[in-house]
Amino acid sequence: MTRSSRSYDWGFPRWRGYGSSRETTKVRLCDREGCDRPGDRPAPKSPNSNERWYFCEEHAGEYNRNWNYFEGLTAEEAAAREARERREASGFEQARHYGWGGPGDGSRSRDELNALKALELEDDADFEAIKKAWRRLAKENHPDVKPGDAAAAVRFQSIQAAFEILRQAEERRPR
Numbered sequence: 001m002t003r004s005s006r007s008y009d010w011g012f013p014r015w016r017g018y019g020s021s022r023e024t025t026k027v028r029l030c031d032r033e034g035c036d037r038p039g040d041r042p043a044p045k046s047p048n049s050n051e052r053w054y055f056c057e058e059h060a061g062e063y064n065r066n067w068n069y070f071e072g073l074t075a076e077e078a079a080a081r082e083a084r085e086r087r088e089a090s091g092f093e094q095a096r097h098y099g100w101g102g103p104g105d106g107s108r109s110r111d112e113l114n115a116l117k118a119l120e121l122e123d124d125a126d127f128e129a130i131k132k133a134w135r136r137l138a139k140e141n142h143p144d145v146k147p148g149d150a151a152a153a154v155r156f157q158s159i160q161a162a163f164e165i166l167r168q169a170e171e172r173r174p175r
Contacts, residue, residue: 030055030056031053031055032056041054043064043067108169115163115166116162116166118161118162119134120133134159138159141155141156
């Protein structure tokens with residue numbers, strides 16, 4: 001049987017992914033002695049140096065466990081650098097719980113809004129109102145109160161999951 005030399009890269013749809021080619025790709029191996037896995041995680045060889053080691057995931061974790069970010073700095077310099085970096089990154093930390101945009105004022109993630117809906121609450125409910133609604137709905141739908149009612153059991157599980165999501169979100173919020 002003869003091999004076809006026809007390329008499938010013409011017209012639409014493309015049969016191969018964009019950027020793919022027929023040439024071999026060069027894979028860099030892990031720089032750890034004796035490791036033959038791909039080294040796709042760069043790690044600095046020394047502070048303030050552009051040179052990098054390239055490790056696999058396991059060896060990158062091992063390397064980073066022993067990495068001292070503040071090596072060579074005095075206690076004052078280390079504290080100043082930590083404060084500066086916390087200040088520069090604090091916007092990201094404060095926005096971490098927002099998640100992707102959705103309805104609401106942006107203070108709650110989509111999962112939190114869905115949990116509030118499961119507890120029959122408004123988007124701006126505080127945690128005390130969440131606890132009260134959780135207790136009320138849990139008492140109404142508990143399997144001991146409604147034995148044999150499968151719908152109530154499913155509703156009880158969804159109430160429990162919703163409360164757990166909102167409790168964890170409340171713990172993550174800055175005080």
